[in-house]
Amino acid sequence: MTPMKEDYLKIIFELGGTHKKVSNKQIALSLNVAAGSVTEMISKMTEEGLAVHVPYSGISLTKKGVRAAEELVRKHRLWEVFLVEKLGYSLADIHDEAEQLEHVTSDRMINALDEMLGNPTHCPHGGIIPDRSGHYHEDSHQVLNDAKDGDIVTVDRFIDNHDLLTYLGELKLDIGDQVKVLKHDPFEGPVTVQNLTDDTELIVSYKAAHYVFVK
Amino acid sequence: MTPMKEDYLKIIFELGGTHKKVSNKQIALSLNVAAGSVTEMISKMTEEGLAVHVPYSGISLTKKGVRAAEELVRKHRLWEVFLVEKLGYSLADIHDEAEQLEHVTSDRMINALDEMLGNPTHCPHGGIIPDRSGHYHEDSHQVLNDAKDGDIVTVDRFIDNHDLLTYLGELKLDIGDQVKVLKHDPFEGPVTVQNLTDDTELIVSYKAAHYVFVK
């Protein structure tokens, strides 16, 4: 198992490789590699029993692959909690550091870290942390953009992309905030919401409104 | 800068590359690589201004190389403190984990970790932790084997090799213990000492007695 192989595994998992087939192109785009590199890496992962590949059709994970991916998500998110809680990092800076740490973390280390942090259930972006046995179930599915005008919702989870987080930070929109949806502009225009927590009005871009989960 | 290059740098530093020339063979032996691989890697490090290489004579570090090596030693040792203090690891298990972590640790991260740990000055094996600006000076130089029969000395530092630490753990010889040297057997035989801390008699192998520093 190598860092790049681990990243392929994790990305297939995140793209839905547990329950559906993921395309070569999606993987190539997500990892910023050429399509040919994906074909090659996937064939190795197939030999190792981590993935199933039907040529020209798509890629999905085996049980073993899913288990390994959960383990990585667990490591990634626990390190994120550590960076925020213990080292005073801000939300936008933790992802890249955790991306490195996850690949050099033994089972023993991650379990000790988990305990030290008090067995947290969510990462700082609101994602669920799989437990020791890999149980994992992302819970919020509604996206801010899907909320109707007039709805009052609670911000629950962010996709952890650095630029998005920086943008949301500037907007002062945090996890846990209650917001009232005021209006959706047409033609993929922004969503205007009122943050009830500090009573300010925010204009959230169409794209960002798809990366903010609410309930 | 790559993990392997970093390990070359650190080993040259530890073999004395700051003040003298280190041989190709020493490096190859320490890193378990072929001599040819060392020649190759060193030539890259020379191009990058990290090392100075006089063919057939030896290798030493430039100022830049020394600075980078100190940074790595600092990262390595701070992670070791973390593993013991925060995650409950034992002395013998920390080196290999720290060996991985050191290569994925940003300056920001290590400084935050340093602060979180209360700016420790020594790693769990008794080695000095260079400060933020890289100041570093290993202080104890006398080795257990050099102490004369009858001397009473304090155990100060161990070379952090897993097998050595396991052996010393079985012997119940810890850093801080006061011991009285009883006798040196001839022909590279063991050193017999009395541990004044718990009043037991220990027989320490000739080789191990070179890896235990005292004052």
Add this chain to the structure above:
DNA sequence: CAATATTTTTTGGTTCGCCAAAAAAATGCA
């Protein structure tokens, strides 16, 4: 001061991951 032994460098070759471009297959649409 040779002759031998050791150390170092050079050479030729491997594997791993990556890429660009060509070829093949699947898909979309007219």
Add this chain to the structure above:
DNA sequence: TGCATTTTTTTGGCGAACCAAAAAATATTG
């Protein structure tokens, strides 16, 4: 259905780091 577009796979090649074995340089020693 048939042609064009998109996606995927295949091919040929590259750089990094490794090795084993050959060649060159240095060191030891009788």
